[in-house]
Amino acid sequence: MIAEIGLAALWLAAALAVLQMVSGGFALRSAEGAPNPMAIYARPAAVVQAVLAVLAFLLLLYAFAITDLSIKLVATNSHSIKPMIYKLTGTWGNHEGSMLLWVGVLALSGGLLAAFEKRLPERTMGATLAVQGFVALGFYAFLLLSSNPFERLPVPAVEGVGLNPLLQDIGLAIHPPTLYAGYVGLSVAFSLAMGALLTKEVNPNFARVMRPWVLGAWVLLTFGITAGSYWAYYELGWGGWWFWDPVENASLMPWLAATALMHSVSVLAARDALRTWTIMLGVLAFSMSMLGTFLVRSGVLTSVHAFAVDPERGAFILGLLGLYIGGAFTIFALRAGAVAEGKRFSATSREGALVFNNVMLSAILAIVLLGTLYPLLTEAFDVRVSVGPPYFNPAAAIFAVPMFLVMAVGPLLRWKEDKPARIQFEMLLVAAVLIGAIALVSFFGNFPLLPLLGLGLAAALAVAAILPLKGRKLTRVPVATWGMVLAHFGVAVSLFGMACEGAFTQERLAAVAPGGTEQVGDFAVTLQSVTPVAGPNWTAIEARLAVSQNGGEPVILAPQARNFWSPPQATSESALLTRWNGQLYAVIGNQAEDGRWQIRVWWKPFVTFIWYGGLLIALGGVLAIAGRVKVDVKRRKATAMGDARRADLDALGAAAPVPAE
Amino acid sequence: MSQNRLWLWLPLALFAFFAGLAGYMLTQEKDQFVESTMIGEPLPEFALEPAFGGLPGAARTDFVGGKPRLLNIWASWCLPCIAEAPQLEALKAQGVEIIGIAIRDRPEDVANFLGQYGNPYTRIGSDRISEVQLAIGSSGVPETFVIDAKGVIRYQHIGDIREDDVPVLLAELEKAQ
Numbered sequence: 114m115i116a117e118i119g120l121a122a123l124w125l126a127a128a129l130a131v132l133q134m135v136s137g138g139f140a141l142r143s144a145e146g147a148p149n150p151m152a153i154y155a156r157p158a159a160v161v162q163a164v165l166a167v168l169a170f171l172l173l174l175y176a177f178a179i180t181d182l183s184i185k186l187v188a189t190n191s192h193s194i195k196p197m198i199y200k201l202t203g204t205w206g207n208h209e210g211s212m213l214l215w216v217g218v219l220a221l222s223g224g225l226l227a228a229f230e231k232r233l234p235e236r237t238m239g240a241t242l243a244v245q246g247f248v249a250l251g252f253y254a255f256l257l258l259s260s261n262p263f264e265r266l267p268v269p270a271v272e273g274v275g276l277n278p279l280l281q282d283i284g285l286a287i288h289p290p291t292l293y294a295g296y297v298g299l300s301v302a303f304s305l306a307m308g309a310l311l312t313k314e315v316n317p318n319f320a321r322v323m324r325p326w327v328l329g330a331w332v333l334l335t336f337g338i339t340a341g342s343y344w345a346y347y348e349l350g351w352g353g354w355w356f357w358d359p360v361e362n363a364s365l366m367p368w369l370a371a372t373a374l375m376h377s378v379s380v381l382a383a384r385d386a387l388r389t390w391t392i393m394l395g396v397l398a399f400s401m402s403m404l405g406t407f408l409v410r411s412g413v414l415t416s417v418h419a420f421a422v423d424p425e426r427g428a429f430i431l432g433l434l435g436l437y438i439g440g441a442f443t444i445f446a447l448r449a450g451a452v453a454e455g456k457r458f459s460a461t462s463r464e465g466a467l468v469f470n471n472v473m474l475s476a477i478l479a480i481v482l483l484g485t486l487y488p489l490l491t492e493a494f495d496v497r498v499s500v501g502p503p504y505f506n507p508a509a510a511i512f513a514v515p516m517f518l519v520m521a522v523g524p525l526l527r528w529k530e531d532k533p534a535r536i537q538f539e540m541l542l543v544a545a546v547l548i549g550a551i552a553l554v555s556f557f558g559n560f561p562l563l564p565l566l567g568l569g570l571a572a573a574l575a576v577a578a579i580l581p582l583k584g585r586k587l588t589r590v591p592v593a594t595w596g597m598v599l600a601h602f603g604v605a606v607s608l609f610g611m612a613c614e615g616a617f618t619q620e621r622l623a624a625v626a627p628g629g630t631e632q633v634g635d636f637a638v639t640l641q642s643v644t645p646v647a648g649p650n651w652t653a654i655e656a657r658l659a660v661s662q663n664g665g666e667p668v669i670l671a672p673q674a675r676n677f678w679s680p681p682q683a684t685s686e687s688a689l690l691t692r693w694n695g696q697l698y699a700v701i702g703n704q705a706e707d708g709r710w711q712i713r714v715w716w717k718p719f720v721t722f723i724w725y726g727g728l729l730i731a732l733g734g735v736l737a738i739a740g741r742v743k744v745d746v747k748r749r750k751a752t753a754m755g756d757a758r759r760a761d762l763d764a765l766g767a768a769a770p771v772p773a774e
Numbered sequence: 775m776s777q778n779r780l781w782l783w784l785p786l787a788l789f790a791f792f793a794g795l796a797g798y799m800l801t802q803e804k805d806q807f808v809e810s811t812m813i814g815e816p817l818p819e820f821a822l823e824p825a826f827g828g829l830p831g832a833a834r835t836d837f838v839g840g841k842p843r844l845l846n847i848w849a850s851w852c853l854p855c856i857a858e859a860p861q862l863e864a865l866k867a868q869g870v871e872i873i874g875i876a877i878r879d880r881p882e883d884v885a886n887f888l889g890q891y892g893n894p895y896t897r898i899g900s901d902r903i904s905e906v907q908l909a910i911g912s913s914g915v916p917e918t919f920v921i922d923a924k925g926v927i928r929y930q931h932i933g934d935i936r937e938d939d940v941p942v943l944l945a946e947l948e949k950a951q
Contacts, residue, residue: 389782393785397785400789404792411796411800413796413800424800424801427800428797431793431797431800438789439786439789439790442785442786442789443786446782446783446786486792489796490795493795493802703878
């Protein structure tokens with residue numbers, strides 16, 4: 114019954130999406146002040162649809178939990194002897210389940226928007242819900258027509274096939290759902306942008322409605338990318354933390370667009386400028402999410418993330434892309450010219466700096482997009498190329514370096530117009546730190562240019578990030594400003610980690626006989642023994658490495674080469690020794706002819722700062738949301754009190770005071 | 775004004791280009807194989823030790839003279855190699871001489887594998903560091919090459935040999951006569 118209820122819930126939700134779309138559309142035809150009677154169904158439809166879609170997902174989760182082998186998806190992706198946590202995470206470790214998660218989050222976002230957002234004019238709200246329903250409808254169709262997660266087997270399977278062992282990891286429990294929530298959270302920004310474009314009501318009020326959604330999605334994306342990077346780092350056993358793989362790029366591109374959007378929507382909210390640009394980014398951010406889904410799911414690009422590939426599904430998603438992205442950009446081209454121009458500002462102003470960095474972020478986005486799609490383009494002419502770090506690193510750096518420089522001074526500038534001379538001292542300080550750090554590092558050795566620049570910029574940014582607090586009473590600094598300071602400081606921390614990893618990593622690859630010792634950096638690594646071990650659904654050989662730092666007390670590290678039997682696959686489980694100033698990363702390879710074992714050990718100074726920085730950035734976003742919500746609640750209370758007082762005064766027959774905005 | 779609005783169409787134009795490209799590529803056969811650039815070239819010079827005690831090793835000279843032969847790149851640790859074992863037996867039954875090269879393998883594992891899945895080979899060389907494999911432009915296991923009597927590489931089959939591939943290989947051997 115579970116599968117049938119789930120399927121019915123999905124069909125019902127799809128029907129409600131139609132209602133939401135049509136009813137929301139009627140809102141556009143309402144006259145001033147008189148809401149269209151047909152438009153009242155959009156909000157309830159969105160809420161109930163959310164409940165149904167979430168229910169469908171929970172039912173699938175339950176089917177995986179009890180390993181219901183009569184459901185095809187469970188039989189092909191799960192196994193009765195898998196640990197419970199991986200049974201549950203297996204729900205989204207496959208195409209159909211992850212698409213259901215996608216649709217569930219999409220419906221949930223629409224439902225939350227419909228239930229709680231009361232600030233927008235009803236016309237814009239109706240248009241927004243109509244767009245959200247339209248987007249949801251397409252993905253319901255995709256799920257129900259080509260990727261039904263609840264499909265039954267004619268005869269229940271005796272045992273499941275199992276889950277790809279790389280995915281049997283706690284990293285998978287948190288990283289994909291977080292990313293998905295982020296991707297799909299951007300759908301609200303998309304719908305709001307389209308709604309505002311259709312009603313031409315692009316103004317600060319609209320920006321204030323959009324901002325928490327963008328911030329929320331951005332926080333989730335930041336966290337998801339950070340977690341995903343760490344997962345790839347320790348689970349793949351290659352020692353790297355970012356591979357410029359198409360699937361990684363698919364998550365980075367929406368993040369870049371969302372970062373730009375988050376800043377531009379703030380300008381719109383605070384200064385009523387950048388109207389068209391904000392709309393454009395709102396459309397772009399979710400478009401990048403959908404594009405990522407297409408690239409990952411269709412198999413047009415070869416990636417280390419070997420998802421099930423099906424050209425028919427690819428064609429379906431491409432059709433949806435054409436409908437939504439193509440449609441949105443068409444409406445944008447037709448209507449954006451009619452949106453009244455926002456307020457003007459001079460180049461040396463906070464807006465000016467934000468616009469510059471928006472352009473830089475967009476340029477980096479273009480670089481990543483081009484690099485990701487380039488193999489697709491050349492393959493059309495039968496030329497095989499692989500685009501990797503030699504392209505991405507320098508090409509992105511060309512725009513990232515000026516961006517970081519402007520990011521250092523931008524928050525110090527005033528809105529609308531400012532004179533650089535006013536912040537002369539701060540600029541000189543940042544420049545001195547930058548040059549000083551680069552000079553200091555160059556003094557100690559010969560390092561590649563990019564890591565060297567990264568170290569200098571990280572130092573300068575760390576100082577610049579806290580400069581906006583200078584001369585202010587810390588207890589009176591708004592929470593949202595703390596968010597910005599923290600996030601910008603996080604960028605510096607993360608950049609520091611990346612640069613250190615690039616400049617100072619030491620690597621040792623050796624064939625070691627038991628009892629043998631190798632030296633990496635300050636560490637003496639002794640291979641004590643290699644023994645077979647067994648887990649619930651795998652066997653492995655495990656090396657015991659005694660690691661001693663500068664002759665100190667040895668610590669045991671136990672990297673494994675695991676063999677899973679259902680499905681059969683070998684994985685390399687790295688072992689990590691974390692110190693405050695870096696990580697020792699060890700993997701075990703094959704046994705050589707003479708009985709020696711291949712051991713590969715890296716010492717990566719400050720590599721952990723990459724992810725600490727990512728967490729700080731996400732935390733900064735959380736503070737920004739908290740700050741905005743706090744201000745909103747205050748404002749609402751004040752308005753409510755003002756209303757009450759006016760009502761009292763009205764009742765007394767006195768003239769009501771004009772409310773102050 | 776109209777010039778000013780032209781940029782508004784730019785995102786749509788870029789997207790249309792991408793959609794067209796992606797649509798075209800979706801309809802194309804996806805070719806995952808890395809083909810050897812050594813086809814038509816003579817085998818490089820090599821002489822490999824025996825992979826286990828039961829059969830002699832393999833060298834370039836073993837391919838020269840007489841008739842065309844198959845060069846089979848395989849390994850005891852490779853699962854598709856188990857799948858193709860019956861097909862190799864079928865080829866052997868047709869009178870084809872198959873010389874194997876075992877990649878990164880151990881003598882006892884090779885002997886076990888042959889004991890379990892049959893031995894279609896006349897010789898097996900042991901390529902411990904994939905030296906010969908890389909020299910002839912093979913990127914994985916299993917792969918099978920048709921070598922003519924002059925020692926020239928004539929044809930490459932990538933992946934395990936399925937039932938339908940047997941007549942194809944026989945025809946290629948015929949062509950290499």
